[in-house]
Amino acid sequence: MIFRSLNLLIFGVLAVQVLSEDPYNCAGTQTINPPVDTTKSWFYPANWNTTLPTPQFAGNQNCVWNINVPKGWYAQWIISSNTKNSVVKMTDSTGYVTTLTVASKDQYFLLDPSFKVELQASDAGQLGMQVTWIQVNSKLYPSTSKVHQNSLPISLFGGDFDNSTVITADTQVSLLAFPSNVLDFLPLLRVTQVYDGDSINAKHVGNLYQTLDSGTNFVSSGKSLTLFSLFPGLTTQNLVLLQDYADVKQFKSYQPVYCILPNTCAASLNATQGPAAAIRYWPTFYVTRIDMTADNKLSVYNGYLGDDHKLSDYTSANSKTDLPQKFNGQFTVFVLDKGTATITFSGDANSAKWTDGFDGRNGFLASPNYGLMSNDQSLADQIISTSKLSDITYSFNSASLLGDATLNVAIMDGQKVSQNDTYTASGAKSGTVTSVGTSLTVRYQPNGAVTSGPYVRFTLREHNSAVGTGILLAVGISIWKMLAI
Numbered sequence: 001m002i003f004r005s006l007n008l009l010i011f012g013v014l015a016v017q018v019l020s021e022d023p024y025n026c027a028g029t030q031t032i033n034p035p036v037d038t039t040k041s042w043f044y045p046a047n048w049n050t051t052l053p054t055p056q057f058a059g060n061q062n063c064v065w066n067i068n069v070p071k072g073w074y075a076q077w078i079i080s081s082n083t084k085n086s087v088v089k090m091t092d093s094t095g096y097v098t099t100l101t102v103a104s105k106d107q108y109f110l111l112d113p114s115f116k117v118e119l120q121a122s123d124a125g126q127l128g129m130q131v132t133w134i135q136v137n138s139k140l141y142p143s144t145s146k147v148h149q150n151s152l153p154i155s156l157f158g159g160d161f162d163n164s165t166v167i168t169a170d171t172q173v174s175l176l177a178f179p180s181n182v183l184d185f186l187p188l189l190r191v192t193q194v195y196d197g198d199s200i201n202a203k204h205v206g207n208l209y210q211t212l213d214s215g216t217n218f219v220s221s222g223k224s225l226t227l228f229s230l231f232p233g234l235t236t237q238n239l240v241l242l243q244d245y246a247d248v249k250q251f252k253s254y255q256p257v258y259c260i261l262p263n264t265c266a267a268s269l270n271a272t273q274g275p276a277a278a279i280r281y282w283p284t285f286y287v288t289r290i291d292m293t294a295d296n297k298l299s300v301y302n303g304y305l306g307d308d309h310k311l312s313d314y315t316s317a318n319s320k321t322d323l324p325q326k327f328n329g330q331f332t333v334f335v336l337d338k339g340t341a342t343i344t345f346s347g348d349a350n351s352a353k354w355t356d357g358f359d360g361r362n363g364f365l366a367s368p369n370y371g372l373m374s375n376d377q378s379l380a381d382q383i384i385s386t387s388k389l390s391d392i393t394y395s396f397n398s399a400s401l402l403g404d405a406t407l408n409v410a411i412m413d414g415q416k417v418s419q420n421d422t423y424t425a426s427g428a429k430s431g432t433v434t435s436v437g438t439s440l441t442v443r444y445q446p447n448g449a450v451t452s453g454p455y456v457r458f459t460l461r462e463h464n465s466a467v468g469t470g471i472l473l474a475v476g477i478s479i480w481k482m483l484a485i
């Protein structure tokens with residue numbers, strides 16, 4: 001529904017309001033076959049073409065066009081319409097129904113054996129259409145991709161499917177469609193067809209636009225699925241995520257997160273029927289707010305589900321203190337256990353106030369591939385106290401300290417070092433460190449080591465000098481002892 005309204009927004013502006021002088025009457029039910037000369041299109045009305053204003057039809061009539069598409073061919077349907085109460089409906093060969101109000105040369109790509117256009121004209125309106133029959137490219141060189149359980153999703157993009165792509169899985173294939181970043185390209189997702197099997201001869205189940213509009217993932221009935229763009233050369237750059245179904249099976253709903261306006265963007269999850277998940281793709285983003293009820297939990301994972309790469313759990317209580325939070329992985333997965341939640345995102349550090357270390361703030365700093373064995377795990381980040389002085393506490397995982405990897409954590413009071421620790425494999429330690437300062441700086445360098453990446457949790461509390469330095473000194477000494485072993 002969202003996409004339809006967006007379409008309205010885009011094309012409503014373009015809709016030509018010029019009315020022709022004589023509203024036409026259509027002629028009941030008609031069957032349309034491709035012309036003998038398939039270089040010619042079929043137009044309705046016959047004297048119309050897409051360079052002319054959309055012709056007007058009279059009210060109080062119903063018409064049906066059954067348009068045949070031979071096997072091995074597809075029909076390109078171009079429609080312009082403008083209706084108030086009248087209904088223009090198109091049913092494709094899979095039974096998927098599209099209801100149109102305002103359309104301006106919208107394009108559909110329709111497969112055999114036929115599609116049906118219905119006009120239920122309660123009042124006057126405008127409708128013109130063109131159908132061109134084109135042979136499906138039979139000289140394909142299909143590419144193949146494999147997805148496995150307990151693995152990162154595979155990302156493919158609109159433009160990758162001109163030669164057809166066959167995806168095979170250990171169990172079944174889960175397909176999640178994202179819109180194109182360019183909104184004008186959104187309707188062109190209709191060019192890429194989805195087949196429930198290992199070639200374009202398998203059962204045709206719809207197109208990527210329909211998958212996206214379903215609001216969840218499509219799951220193949222067997223181990224393979226085929227994607228194929230009927231009209232080559234449309235590099236619409238829309239993202240398609242492919243996964244083994246075993247990795248997403250537990251989700252009752254699974255949605256893509258995408259942000260058209262990067263700094264005013266939200267995703268709502270509804271887990272009233274069971275766990276609900278959403279996934280977001282690069283680039284780095286920030287969660288600035290989570291609205292949820294008191295009894296549910298939102299868990300966030302890097303890449304895919306698994307305790308090894310869980311980034312955090314949010315509840316209504318800690319969502320006040322543990323945000324904003326940066327996420328820099330390729331895929332970030334949000335899973336809500338029950339009830340509903342709305343997550344608000346921001347695309348940049350400044351508007352998210354990412355570095356602001358307010359009193360009571362908690363959070364974490366993690367590398368982009370945290371929890372996934374990789375040599376691409378560098379991290380450099382800083383949190384700056386918004387109070388005059390803060391008690392800054394951190395803890396870290398020592399699992400990332402392998403080979404020559406180093407983790408350096410510095411707590412500074414202005415330009416003065418309060419605490420500066422470098423951790424390595426030989427002196428690997430873990431524990432909790434607290435010091436008084438105005439900033440926390442974390443640097444991790446893998447130095448060639450393949451590791452699961454650093455994860456540093458931090459807390460800032462406004463420093464209350466009345467508490468006395470004695471206690472802090474004691475804490476400092478005990479930590480120093482712990483680290484000096």
Ligand SMILES: *[C@@H]1O[C@H](CO)[C@@H](O)[C@H](O)[C@H]1NC(C)=O
Nearest residue numbers: 046047048049050051052053
């Ligand atoms: C569309 O129809 C008009 C009027 O018949 C004609 O002048 C024009 O050449 C046609 N355009 C195309 C692209 O066929």
Ligand SMILES: *[C@@H]1O[C@H](CO)[C@@H](O)[C@H](O)[C@H]1NC(C)=O
Nearest residue numbers: 139140141142162163232233
């Ligand atoms: C399909 O692949 C063949 C062989 O690699 C290539 O020559 C052809 O251009 C490709 N077609 C499209 C539409 O990408």
Ligand SMILES: *[C@@H]1O[C@H](CO)[C@@H](O)[C@H](O)[C@H]1NC(C)=O
Nearest residue numbers: 268269270271272273339340
């Ligand atoms: C969540 O889903 C349930 C069941 O589908 C529905 O009744 C409810 O209205 C939804 N809640 C929200 C906030 O969308």
Ligand SMILES: *[C@@H]1O[C@H](CO)[C@@H](O)[C@H](O)[C@H]1NC(C)=O
Nearest residue numbers: 408409410412417420421422
């Ligand atoms: C902390 O110690 C490391 C290694 O000894 C050093 O390279 C770095 O400059 C120090 N950081 C600060 C802020 O002094």
